[in-house]
Amino acid sequence: MENNHIEKSEYSNIQVFALTFLRILIGWHFLYEGLVKFYAPGGWTAELFLTHSVGPFSFILKALAVNHTVLMIVDNANIWGLIIIGLGLFLGVFAKPFKIMGMALLFLYFVAYPSLAFYKVSVPVEGSYWIVNKNLIEIAALFVLYCFPSSHITGLDRYFRYYRESSKRKLD
Amino acid sequence: MSKFLRRDFLKGLVALPFMGYFALSFKDNILLEQAKKKTDYLKDLGIDHLEALRFKFPKWNSDNTKPIRLGIAGYGWRGPVLMRALGHAHPNWIAENTKDGKYNDELLSFLDQEDLNVEFTAVCDAFSFRAQDALATSLNEVYPGEKKGKRKPIKIFATYKEMIESKEIDAVIISTPDHLHANMATIAAKAGIHVYLEKPMTRTIEEAKALRDVIKSSNIVFQLGHENRQQRSYEVAKELVAKNVLGDISLVETFTNRNSDFGAWIRGIDKRASLQTINWKEFLGDSTYQEFNPDKYFNWQRFNEFGSGVTGSQFSHFYDCVNQVLNLGIPEYVAALGGTYYFKDARDIPDVLNCIFNYPKRGLSLTYDCTLKNSKFRGITFMGTDATMEIENNVNVYKDSESVKYKKIEIDPNKTIFSYFPDPRVDAVSSATALTYIKNGFGKTMIENRIVDTTYLHLKEWIDAIRGHGKPCCDIDRGFEESVTFILANIALDHKKTVSWDAINEKAVVS
Structure with a gap:
C-alpha cells in the first residue's frame, strides 16, 4: 500500500478532529483580523497601537510609528502577515512556518501591552488579565499545534507529503 | 492511486467548506461591524440623532395678509x-x-x-x-x-x-x-x-x-x-454641549485673520461723493461737527468715532456665536492689547489685537485674536476635558487623547468622532473675505435639505414676531451682553489695563 505512511497516524480520530478544529479556528481568527484591517475605511494603521505601547520594548515599537514610510511598511506587513498566516492555518498549507510566524506576531502584540498592573495602559481592554492574556494563550495554542501538527492529515499539506512520500518510494 | 483517491483524497480538504462559508460572508460581516462601531459610540454619547438637525420651518397658521x-x-x-x-x-x-x-x-x-x-x-x-x-x-x-x-x-x-x-x-x-x-x-x-x-x-x-x-x-x-443665530451648526454645537460631549469647557478661542485691504476696511471712496450728494450733517448725527471727510464717510469702520473698533466689527460676531452655544453672558474680567502696526492710514483702530474674556464662575476663558496681515482660516474652537469642537459652517468634534470618558472609542484624535457637514454651496467667485465669512457660518445654512439664507431666516423671525408668532432670538438682552462684552475689551485696550464688570451697578471698572 503506497499511502501507508500518510494513513498510519499516531493520532486517534478524535485527536485529529481536535487538532484540526483548533487549527481552523486560529486560522479563521488571523484571516479575519487581517481582512478587517485591509478593508478598514480610510486605511488601517498601527500608529496608535505603537505610540501607546508600554513595556520594556515600547521604545522600539514607538520608534516604528515615527517615520511615515516605516509605519507604512509595518502596517502592510501586519495586514498581509495576518492574512497569509490565517490562510495557511485555515487550509493547512505550509502550516509549520506559518505557526512560527503566527507565534512571533502574537508575541509582538503581547510585549507591546504586557498584562501587568505596573504599566498604565491607555488602550481599553475587556476582561481581567495578569501576565496571562488572550495573546499568550493563542501563542500557547499555536505551540501545541506546532508540536502536534495536523495539516499533513487534514490540510493541503497532505498532498505535499503524499508527493514527497511517493517520489521517495520511487527513488527507493 | 485510485484507492487513495477514493478513501483519503478528500481528507486534506476538510477546511474547504468552512473556507467557502468564510469567503462568502466575511465582507458583509466586516461592513456590518464597521457601521455598528460608528453608530454604537454615537448612540452611547446620545448624539446619533440630533434634535437640531430635525428642525423644520415654522409654519404659522394665521394669515399674513396684512403687509x-x-x-x-x-x-x-x-x-x-x-x-x-x-x-x-x-x-x-x-x-x-x-x-x-x-x-x-x-x-x-x-x-x-x-x-x-x-x-x-x-x-x-x-x-x-x-x-x-x-x-x-x-x-x-x-x-x-x-x-x-x-x-x-x-x-x-x-x-x-x-x-x-x-x-x-x-x-x-x-x-x-x-x-x-x-x-x-x-x-x-x-x-x-x-x-x-x-x-x-x-x-x-x-x-x-x-x-x-x-x-x-x-x-x-x-x-x-446677528443672523448667525439661524445657522444650524451653532444649534448642533449647542446640543453637543448640552449632551456633555465635550466635558468641562475651559477655553474657547475665536479669531479674525484677514490679509486684504477690503478686510482691513479700506473700501474705496465713491467718485460721486461731495457735499452736494452727501448729507454730512445727517451722517454725523449727534457727534461733534467736523469738516466733510469722504474717507470717514465710506470707510467709517476704521475710525473709533463712527465705528466700534475691531471688536465691534468682528469679535461681536464670534462672541454672539459662542454666547448662543454656551450662554456665557458678560465676562467678569477683560484684558486686551493691540496696536496699529501695519496700516499707515488715518485709522485709529488696531490691526493686531489680542483679547481675553475671563469667566471665573464658569471656569473658562474666551479669547479673541486678530491680525489683519495673515489670512489663515481658523474656526471657533471649544476645548473640553473630553473633546475639542471646531465650528465654522461645519461642526467637527475630536476626542481628547487623554479623555477617560472616550477611552473606549478607538479613534485617532486627529479624526473626528462627530462631524456635521452641511456643505452649503459657496459662490466660486467670492472674495477671500466673503469666503471666510461663509466658512464662519454666516450666509447660508441647511434646513430640511434646503440651502437657506440665514439673513432671510433672521428677518423672517422678526417679521413673524411682529405678526405675533414666536420671539426674536437675538433680543435686547442678548444685544446688551454683546455690546457690553466687546465694549469692555475696547476700554481695556484704551487703558492698557484689565477691566472688570460690576454687574450690580452695571459699570466697567478699570483696575
Missing part, C-alpha cells in the same frame, strides 16, 4: 443684502445673476424665498445715490411670491427723523454706521416702530443700558442683526 410697511435707514453695503432677504433686489443684482437669459442658483434661491409680505415703503440714506438705488430696488419687477408686476415706489426721506415721523412705516431696518445705532433705535422704539438693528448694538455701555430700558418699556419687537 408690514418697512423703511430702511442706510442702504450702503449691508442694506441691499437685508432687503434682498425680504424679497427686494436691485435690478443690477438681477442682471449680475442672469446669464444668457437664465437665472443662476443664487437668483433662483432668492425667487424661491417665501413671500413675507413686506412692503418696502421708505428709505433714508445720507448719500443720495444710495437712496436712488433703494428706489430702483423697490421698482424691480423680479421678486419672490405669486404677485407679479410693478410695486409701489418707495419714498426717499432726507432725514431719519422725517422717515420715522412720516407714518409711512410700521418697522425699520437700521443698517447705518455704528455711531448712529443707539439713537436711531431709540427714536424708532419711542415712536412704536419695530426695530431690526444691525450689529453691533451700541458703542458705549451707557447707550446699551439706555437702549435696553427704552426697548423694554416699549411694545415693539426688537431683533439684533
Whole structure:
C-alpha cells in the first residue's frame, strides 16, 4: 500500500478532529483580523497601537510609528502577515512556518501591552488579565499545534507529503 | 492511486467548506461591524440623532395678509443684502445673476424665498445715490411670491427723523454706521416702530443700558442683526454641549485673520461723493461737527468715532456665536492689547489685537485674536476635558487623547468622532473675505435639505414676531451682553489695563 505512511497516524480520530478544529479556528481568527484591517475605511494603521505601547520594548515599537514610510511598511506587513498566516492555518498549507510566524506576531502584540498592573495602559481592554492574556494563550495554542501538527492529515499539506512520500518510494 | 483517491483524497480538504462559508460572508460581516462601531459610540454619547438637525420651518397658521410697511435707514453695503432677504433686489443684482437669459442658483434661491409680505415703503440714506438705488430696488419687477408686476415706489426721506415721523412705516431696518445705532433705535422704539438693528448694538455701555430700558418699556419687537443665530451648526454645537460631549469647557478661542485691504476696511471712496450728494450733517448725527471727510464717510469702520473698533466689527460676531452655544453672558474680567502696526492710514483702530474674556464662575476663558496681515482660516474652537469642537459652517468634534470618558472609542484624535457637514454651496467667485465669512457660518445654512439664507431666516423671525408668532432670538438682552462684552475689551485696550464688570451697578471698572 503506497499511502501507508500518510494513513498510519499516531493520532486517534478524535485527536485529529481536535487538532484540526483548533487549527481552523486560529486560522479563521488571523484571516479575519487581517481582512478587517485591509478593508478598514480610510486605511488601517498601527500608529496608535505603537505610540501607546508600554513595556520594556515600547521604545522600539514607538520608534516604528515615527517615520511615515516605516509605519507604512509595518502596517502592510501586519495586514498581509495576518492574512497569509490565517490562510495557511485555515487550509493547512505550509502550516509549520506559518505557526512560527503566527507565534512571533502574537508575541509582538503581547510585549507591546504586557498584562501587568505596573504599566498604565491607555488602550481599553475587556476582561481581567495578569501576565496571562488572550495573546499568550493563542501563542500557547499555536505551540501545541506546532508540536502536534495536523495539516499533513487534514490540510493541503497532505498532498505535499503524499508527493514527497511517493517520489521517495520511487527513488527507493 | 485510485484507492487513495477514493478513501483519503478528500481528507486534506476538510477546511474547504468552512473556507467557502468564510469567503462568502466575511465582507458583509466586516461592513456590518464597521457601521455598528460608528453608530454604537454615537448612540452611547446620545448624539446619533440630533434634535437640531430635525428642525423644520415654522409654519404659522394665521394669515399674513396684512403687509408690514418697512423703511430702511442706510442702504450702503449691508442694506441691499437685508432687503434682498425680504424679497427686494436691485435690478443690477438681477442682471449680475442672469446669464444668457437664465437665472443662476443664487437668483433662483432668492425667487424661491417665501413671500413675507413686506412692503418696502421708505428709505433714508445720507448719500443720495444710495437712496436712488433703494428706489430702483423697490421698482424691480423680479421678486419672490405669486404677485407679479410693478410695486409701489418707495419714498426717499432726507432725514431719519422725517422717515420715522412720516407714518409711512410700521418697522425699520437700521443698517447705518455704528455711531448712529443707539439713537436711531431709540427714536424708532419711542415712536412704536419695530426695530431690526444691525450689529453691533451700541458703542458705549451707557447707550446699551439706555437702549435696553427704552426697548423694554416699549411694545415693539426688537431683533439684533446677528443672523448667525439661524445657522444650524451653532444649534448642533449647542446640543453637543448640552449632551456633555465635550466635558468641562475651559477655553474657547475665536479669531479674525484677514490679509486684504477690503478686510482691513479700506473700501474705496465713491467718485460721486461731495457735499452736494452727501448729507454730512445727517451722517454725523449727534457727534461733534467736523469738516466733510469722504474717507470717514465710506470707510467709517476704521475710525473709533463712527465705528466700534475691531471688536465691534468682528469679535461681536464670534462672541454672539459662542454666547448662543454656551450662554456665557458678560465676562467678569477683560484684558486686551493691540496696536496699529501695519496700516499707515488715518485709522485709529488696531490691526493686531489680542483679547481675553475671563469667566471665573464658569471656569473658562474666551479669547479673541486678530491680525489683519495673515489670512489663515481658523474656526471657533471649544476645548473640553473630553473633546475639542471646531465650528465654522461645519461642526467637527475630536476626542481628547487623554479623555477617560472616550477611552473606549478607538479613534485617532486627529479624526473626528462627530462631524456635521452641511456643505452649503459657496459662490466660486467670492472674495477671500466673503469666503471666510461663509466658512464662519454666516450666509447660508441647511434646513430640511434646503440651502437657506440665514439673513432671510433672521428677518423672517422678526417679521413673524411682529405678526405675533414666536420671539426674536437675538433680543435686547442678548444685544446688551454683546455690546457690553466687546465694549469692555475696547476700554481695556484704551487703558492698557484689565477691566472688570460690576454687574450690580452695571459699570466697567478699570483696575
